[in-house]
Every structure is written in structure tokens, then in C-alpha cells.
Amino acid sequence: MSSIDSLRVFIRTVELGSLSAAGRALGLSPPSVSRIIRALEEEAGVRLLNRTSRKLALTHVGEAYLRKSREVLESYDGLKDVLAEAGEEPKGLLTVHSRISVGKYFLLGAVPDFLRAYPRIDLRLWLSEDVRDLVDNRIDVALRLGRPSETTFAMRKLSAGVKMVLFASPTYLENSSPIRAPHDLxxxxxxTGLREGGPDGGTGIWRYREGGRSHELRVRGRLQATDGWTIRDAVVAGLGVGLLPGWMIHDQLRAGAVVPILEDVDITALSFDQGVYAVFQKSPRVSPHARAFIDFLVRTFRTFDPRVAEIGSSEEDLANQ
Structure with a gap:
């Protein structure tokens, strides 16, 4: 009998409280159960069980041995699950949620490659600017901009991202008062973005850091939208000041359609952490189709990160011109 099977016999004997009960449950005779436990004790060099005619009792060392035996079996059984998954083709319905801007920029171009690589997976891609609960909405994987606050879920950082940029069109700035400090905004x-649970009446909240402290601005504008691309185009059209991740406005900055504002100020509409994260349910065994998508995201963002880093450095160049 293997060492793993011997540990199973030992654990079952302790749980049932007798050699005969363990034998019946495992299809072994009581003498066989006794020999297996005796062999474990000889190998360990200590007594694990005190035996009487009425009952079995763990020794002090036996209690520790039982605890470690259970840990070993849990790890072993988890390894078997991994091996089973390796031979299991990912399949089924996969639900992914993402913010619109992240989904459009990072995901849409890569999704066809994923579906071609996994022909038995059907993808439901849900784009919205609101954070959706994974359990309530049966979401397998969610992409978040900024480190998620949920501690009950597992997460994986996909990209460091780049800072948020305040920007406006030259035409708007020519016809408006100067912006020299955050409060001028x-x-x-x-x-600003229009989000569920946000301020009413056209008000948006922007936060900035100064002197080691975080400050809040309740700003207003002529347009709120759920989609960052709409805000970007409205800023280009001269409707006001926008605040978006650098990768969303890089081309417009390079073309001179917009200019950066207060480039030395660390300011955000959501989180000062601009990384992109994959969030999924914390489980010893992540489903094969979710695992396949997470691994695919890691590979995809590796190709994006050099470009995102280049955007960050070129924004610094623009700011210094």
C-alpha cells in the first residue's frame, strides 16, 4: 500500500474511532488496518494511537501527525485536480466584465484570437463603467482599472498602466480663464464619467495629491458620459476639460488636438493606482475556461505593456516641450 493510501487509512481510523469501523468503510480487515497504522508508527518512530479494548485515542504527537496528514492529502488531491485540468479542454460559457475603455482598448482586438484558440468556449463580454459583483452577476473574470478593494476575490495584475492626464483643446483654453492650480478647475x-451611485446633478469627483495628502474636487461640466471615448471626443471638440488614462488620448496629444494641463499634479477620477487587474473567484480549483482566459490576458497584456510604457515616457516628453 502506498504512503498516501496509508495516510487515508490512518485518518479514517481516527475519524471513525475504531479499527473495525475503519476496516468496514475501507474494505479492509481490522488486522490489516492495525498493520498499516503500526507501519506508520514504525516509520515515524513514535506511537500515534493509544489503543484500548474500548477505544482509540490520539497521542500528542498523533494529533500533530493527523493535522499534517490532512494537509498532505489536500495538497495531493489538489495536484490530481491540476493534472485532470491539464487534460481537460476548456469549454462552456465564459462571462467577462470590463470597463468600456479598458475593454475597447485592450480586449476587442484580442478576443478573436482567444476564440480561435479555444473553439469550445463561448464568450459573453459585458462592458459597462460600473463595478459589478462577480457572484450576483455570475461573472467568471472581471477587468478592473485600479487595484480592486474586494478581499474575497483573487486578483492578478496585468499592467502597471500610466497616470491619468488632464487635457483640453487649444481652442477651449484660448477662450477660458487660466488653469494654474487644481482649484482653478x-x-x-x-x-466627467457618469456612474451608478455617483454624485447627482452633473457633478463629478476628481481627487488629487499635494503635500502628501489627498484632496477632493467636486467639478461640474456641460457633459457627463458613461464612455471615456465620448468624453475624449467632446474635449477635442472644445466642450471642456477631460481626465482620462494616457493611453486613451495619446494619439490626440501627439497630433496637437489636445494639450496636457497641470502635468505635474497627480490627479484621478477613481484610483491613484492606474494598473489593470483581472479579478476572479478565489477557489482551490479555478475553472479551466476561466484559467485559460486569465492566462490569455497575461500574454495579451505583455504585448501591450511596452506600448503603454512608451506612451508614459512620450507624455513626459510632451509635458517638457
Whole structure:
């Protein structure tokens, strides 16, 4: 009998409280159960069980041995699950949620490659600007911009991202009061995201860091939108000041359609951490189709990260011009 099977016999004997009960449950005779436990004790060099005519009792060392035996079996059984998954073709319905901007920029171009690689997976891609609960909405994987606050889920960082950038069109700035400090934004049309549970009445909240402290600005503008691309285009059209990740406005900055504002100020609409994260349910065994998608995301973002890093450095160049 293998060492793993011997540990199973030992654990079952302790759980049932007698050699005969363990034998009946495992299809072994009581003498066989006794020999297996005696062999474990000889190998360990200590007594694990005190035996009487009425009952079995763990010794002090036996209690520790039982605890470690269970840990070993849990790890072993988990290894078997991994091996089983390796031979199992990912299949079934996969539900993925992402913010619209992240989904459009990072995902849409890569999704066809994923579906071609995994022909038995059907993908439901849900794009919205609201954070959706994974359990309530049966979401397998969610992409988040900024480190997620949920501690009950597992997460994997996909990209470090780049800082948020305040920007406006040259035409808007020529016809507006100067913006020399964050509080000057209160006198401007600030185009903000429209999110569930956010402030009412066209108000948006931007936060900035100064002197080691975080400050809040309740800004207003002529347009709110759920889609960052809409905000970007409205800023280009001269409707106000926008705040978006650098990768969303890189081309417009390079073309001179917009210019950066307060480039030395660390400012955000959501989180100062601009990384992109994959969030999924914390489980000893992640489903094969979810694992396949997470691994695919890691590979995809590896190709994006050099470009994202280049965007970050070129924004610094623009700011210094």
C-alpha cells in the first residue's frame, strides 16, 4: 500500500474511532488496518494511537501527525485536480466584465484570437463603467482599472498602466480663464464619467495629491458620459476639460488636438493606482475556461505593456516641450 493510501487509512481510523469501523468503510480487515497504522508508527518512530479494548485515542504527537496528514492529502488531491485540468479542454460559457475603455482598448482586438484558440468556449463580454459583483452577476473574470478593494476575490495584475492626464483643446483654453492650480478647475467645464451611485446633478469627483495628502474636487461640466471615448471626443471638440488614462488620448496629444494641463499634479477620477487587474473567484480549483482566459490576458497584456510604457515616457516628453 502506498504512503498516501496509508495516510487515508490512518485518518479514517481516527475519524471513525475504531479499527473495525475503519476496516468496514475501507474494505479492509481490522488486522490489516492495525498493520498499516503500526507501519506508520514504525516509520515515524513514535506511537500515534493509544489503543484500548474500548477505544482509540490520539497521542500528542498523533494529533500533530493527523493535522499534517490532512494537509498532505489536500495538497495531493489538489495536484490530481491540476493534472485532470491539464487534460481537460476548456469549454462552456465564459462571462467577462470590463470597463468600456479598458475593454475597447485592450480586449476587442484580442478576443478573436482567444476564440480561435479555444473553439469550445463561448464568450459573453459585458462592458459597462460600473463595478459589478462577480457572484450576483455570475461573472467568471472581471477587468478592473485600479487595484480592486474586494478581499474575497483573487486578483492578478496585468499592467502597471500610466497616470491619468488632464487635457483640453487649444481652442477651449484660448477662450477660458487660466488653469494654474487644481482649484482653478472649479471655474471650468469639466467633463466627467457618469456612474451608478455617483454624485447627482452633473457633478463629478476628481481627487488629487499635494503635500502628501489627498484632496477632493467636486467639478461640474456641460457633459457627463458613461464612455471615456465620448468624453475624449467632446474635449477635442472644445466642450471642456477631460481626465482620462494616457493611453486613451495619446494619439490626440501627439497630433496637437489636445494639450496636457497641470502635468505635474497627480490627479484621478477613481484610483491613484492606474494598473489593470483581472479579478476572479478565489477557489482551490479555478475553472479551466476561466484559467485559460486569465492566462490569455497575461500574454495579451505583455504585448501591450511596452506600448503603454512608451506612451508614459512620450507624455513626459510632451509635458517638457
Amino acid at each position: 472649479l471655474q471650468h467645464s469639466c467633463l
